[in-house]
Amino acid sequence: MAELITVARPYAEAVYSLAKEQQALGQWSETLSWLAAMVNNPDVAQIVTHPKHTAQEVEALMLDLLGERASEGARRLIATLIENGRLLLLPEIASQFEILKSEAEGALEAVVETAFPLTEEQKTELAATLSKKYGKQVHLDVRDDPDLLGGVRVLLGDEVIDASVRGKLHAMAASLKN
Known part of the structure; x- marks a missing residue:
């Protein structure tokens, strides 16, 4: 996961810079959301990764699916990618x-992985605790991950707060090896 973030971040920063310059953060947010949904579609992903399709065919497909949202900047982004x-x-x-958009608006996005689904009260309490710690409003993206065994793992940008049973077991195993 860290590798994807490392490779994706410069592209996101470039798009954010362009969107801010154009005063079109909302438009770019929507465009990127659509593009992400397209490549997450298994049928589209299969087409764009198949070697028999040329770059021009893939670009034409993506622009056709994007429709009226295909601004000049979106066209250049797709071509570059x-x-x-x-x-x-x-x-x-x-x-x-x-x-990046949330940080500029004074908010943070936190990905919260949990072993078991959180109640609304737990989500509210966690968001409040993180907001107090970071001094910004925190929006949670909660995902279930049964592999954690118990507890939670919070990802805020490059920072990871691992309060999961799996994380503690890994730490214990590492300390026993030393």
Whole structure:
């Protein structure tokens, strides 16, 4: 996951810079959301990754699916991603863009992985605790991950707060090896 973020971040920063310059953060947010949804579609992903399709065909498909949202900037982004073999990074680029946008608006996006679903009260309490710690409003993206065994893991940008049973077991195993 860290590798995807590392590769996607420069693209997201470039798009964010352009969107801010154009005063079109909302429009770019919507465009990136659509592009991410497209490449997350298994049928589209299969087409864009199949070697029999040329870059021009893939670009034409993406622009056709994007329709009226296909601004000149979106066209250039799609062409650049195809040229660099990074089209499937669009979901992560969109995610990183939203983080940059939220930070500029004085908010943080936190991905919360939990072993068991959280109640609304637990989500509210966690968001309040994180907001107090970081001094900004925190928006939660809660995802279930039964592999954690118990507890939560919070990802805020590059920072990871691992309060999961799996994380504690890994830490214990590492300390026992030393």
